[in-house]
Amino acid sequence: FGGADHNRTVTLHPLADQNGTVQITIHVSDGVLNAQKTFDLYIEPVDDAPRISDIANQETYEYVTTIPIPFTVTDAETPSKDLILSGISTDTLIVPNENITFGGEGEQRTVIISPQENQFGTTDITLAISDGNNTIIETFSLTVNPQRDWDIIDSIVTYSDLEDIWGRSANDIYAVGNGGSIFHYNGISWSKVITTYDDDFNAIWGDVGMVYVVGNKGVILQYNGYSWSKMFTGTTEHLYGV
Structure with missing residues (x-):
């Protein structure tokens, strides 16, 4: 009064x-x-704007899609299932708008964000929630951390399935597979190692002086730097590690 x-x-x-x-x-x-x-x-009733919960800043890595990020939406008049959700990225080179997808239902929703390949940095993600008349937004940052890309050193032309790879250095690498396949990389190109064996090889390992290969039916090969020889094992079990 x-x-x-x-x-x-x-x-x-x-x-x-x-x-x-x-x-x-x-x-x-x-x-x-x-x-x-x-x-x-x-x-007199008025059409209230929707509400959205706060979303913390997010972080992921290059090539890695985020986990489903949870948030809630509510509206005094409009059922939560009828609210319209959309997402916008300030840097579409890092995250295109179409890589922002929604999940969940009712009030409990999620957003999943997939960074573009070979892109990293920080972009702001804005989620817009609309009831058809009013729109509310929530903005948070997504940092995409870089990852070291693999270098393609060379291709191996082979009709065999390769099972394992091991190397002493970047200029001394071996790969083994079925049908007696042993390949060596000298820092420039791959070449097939010629042996008299046609066993299926599963794993390879070595040290400064020796290289060992194991495979099916108990086979073990050793290489002393000059020649390959088969070792007696006394078993016919398939060997998968060395």
Whole structure:
């Protein structure tokens, strides 16, 4: 209440998210006699904007899609399932807009973000939630950390399935596979190692002086730097590691 003497005022504050007609009665008393007056107050509804929970800044790596990032959406009038979601990236070279996808249902939603290949850096991601009339946004940053790309040193032309690779250095690498396949890389190109063996090889390992290859039916080969020879193992079990 406000005002003074004969001229008074009353101010009414409706509760949030409430509308409709309410009856208001004002009582006046001088301590002996009382009077009252009743009137209706109509609270007109308005279309409230949706709400979205806060999303923390995110981080991932080059080539790595984010985990589903959870958030919640609500609206006083519109069912959560009917809200319209969209995503915008400030740097579409790092994250194209079409690489922002949504999941979940109702109030519980998720967003998954897939960085573009061979791109890294930081971009701002803005999620927009609309009920058709009002739109609310939530913005967070996504940092895509770089990863070292693999270098293609050379291709091996072979009709065999290669099973394992091992090397002493970048200029001394071996690869083995089925049908007696042993290949060597000298830092420039791959070449096939000629042996008299046609066993299926599964693994290779070595040290400064020797190289060992194991395979099916208990086969073990050793290389002393000059020639390959088969070692006696006394087993016909397939060997997969050395």
